[in-house]
Amino acid sequence: MTVVRWAPSPTGRIHLGNARPALLNWFYARRNGGRYVLRMDDTDHARSTREFADGIEVDLAWLGVTPDLLVRQSERTALYDAAKERLIAAGRLYPCYETEDELDRRRKRARALNKPPIYDRAALKLTDEDRARLEAEGRKPHWRFKLDGKPVQFDDLIKGPQTVNTASMSDPVLVREDGSYLYTLPSVVDDIDLGITHVIRGEDHVSNTGTQIEIFEALGGQIPTFAHHNLLTDSEGQGFSKRLGSQSIADFRAEGYEPMAIAIMASITGTSLPIETYETLDEIANRLDFGMISHGAARFDPAELDTLNARLLHAMPYEAVRARLSSLGLEGEAIWLLLRDNLGKFDDIKELSKLVTGPVDPVVADEDRDFLALAKALLPPEPWDQTTWSHWTDALKTATGRKGKALFLPLRLALTGRHDGPELKSLLPLVGRTACLDRLP
Numbered sequence: 001m002t003v004v005r006w007a008p009s010p011t012g013r014i015h016l017g018n019a020r021p022a023l024l025n026w027f028y029a030r031r032n033g034g035r036y037v038l039r040m041d042d043t044d045h046a047r048s049t050r051e052f053a054d055g056i057e058v059d060l061a062w063l064g065v066t067p068d069l070l071v072r073q074s075e076r077t078a079l080y081d082a083a084k085e086r087l088i089a090a091g092r093l094y095p096c097y098e099t100e101d102e103l104d105r106r107r108k109r110a111r112a113l114n115k116p117p118i119y120d121r122a123a124l125k126l127t128d129e130d131r132a133r134l135e136a137e138g139r140k141p142h143w144r145f146k147l148d149g150k151p152v153q154f155d156d157l158i159k160g161p162q163t164v165n166t167a168s169m170s171d172p173v174l175v176r177e178d179g180s181y182l183y184t185l186p187s188v189v190d191d192i193d194l195g196i197t198h199v200i201r202g203e204d205h206v207s208n209t210g211t212q213i214e215i216f217e218a219l220g221g222q223i224p225t226f227a228h229h230n231l232l233t234d235s236e237g238q239g240f241s242k243r244l245g246s247q248s249i250a251d252f253r254a255e256g257y258e259p260m261a262i263a264i265m266a267s268i269t270g271t272s273l274p275i276e277t278y279e280t281l282d283e284i285a286n287r288l289d290f291g292m293i294s295h296g297a298a299r300f301d302p303a304e305l306d307t308l309n310a311r312l313l314h315a316m317p318y319e320a321v322r323a324r325l326s327s328l329g330l331e332g333e334a335i336w337l338l339l340r341d342n343l344g345k346f347d348d349i350k351e352l353s354k355l356v357t358g359p360v361d362p363v364v365a366d367e368d369r370d371f372l373a374l375a376k377a378l379l380p381p382e383p384w385d386q387t388t389w390s391h392w393t394d395a396l397k398t399a400t401g402r403k404g405k406a407l408f409l410p411l412r413l414a415l416t417g418r419h420d421g422p423e424l425k426s427l428l429p430l431v432g433r434t435a436c437l438d439r440l441p
């Protein structure tokens, strides 16, 4: 059974860069009939809030992803404590007492000597008495994981065979001085506990994977398959960031974008699958093979989002928008089919539908007044259908000799107040004769 997880930190509203792994995990689960776990990585008490976590749930649902299970790391501390004790007993987790300042000085000294600024494992040499003395001074330990130093190899589902050389890394701190956990250990403990089979996440985590595989081994857990995807950047090539206030999924929603447009841009950008209209996330899930994810950057293009949003609306069936139209007081398929091709965002229909329901400000040029008066007189009797427009304009053409733009534009300007817009042959029967008479001068 495939089990994946998406593990956001609830330290802000999610942006497009966060939506990418949220969706790629979903696609993988759907393709393989697997389960999807939403894991809130909220061990950073200072920056995580319940409000942000709730917001993530809302945004994920809006995108069309429905997790099978939600867990919060803040509620799972007992599991991490147990793992911590096991690592200590196995000699893989050791207490360190250096302050940030001391570590900083050591790193500077190493750099000055042209050595890599790696933690020197001085704490491993402390005796019981040293530790007792340091603690008597009021120092509290933070805890480091003792890396093997052997190259860690894994077969990445996206990037292919990878090697992480943990010998060139500092032993990572897993537990802070105040006893709280950094991301690394809880992530592995949860992956084991929840039976995660595939870890699909951004490629900024490749070097963490080296450490995490060692922790999986130290805890005797099943090592999942890893898939590290390229990161999405903005149009200037800058990474999205919660802290720097990148446009959030909630912002896009408030701006009236379709969730499918956002989902497509977040997931398909930077792959060899074309950015085009898809009806459902499952359709993407079935077509997006991980082999199609590029190894280079994935650059988001806001202009492409606008084009895609419009194309999705132009292709959208009435049933998909019926409720939304109804809430605007717009009923019936005909008005949707008439107007959808002119929409950039769904809400544009609020203004556009006035072409049918009124009020309209007719635009009438002085030189067209006689022509429009004649048009009014020749307006066919009801019932009206799609042929009414051609009967009417044929009659006007015969009577005045006008054709092309000179014939059609004054009618369009009077009936709609605009130079462009929906097809008049379809608009006319929806507006009806009485309202047309009102709009003609």
Ligand code: GLU
Binding pocket: 006, 007, 008, 009, 041, 183, 187, 200, 201, 205
């Ligand atoms: N909370 C981590 C992040 O948002 C999760 C990384 C992972 O998927 O393991 O980067």
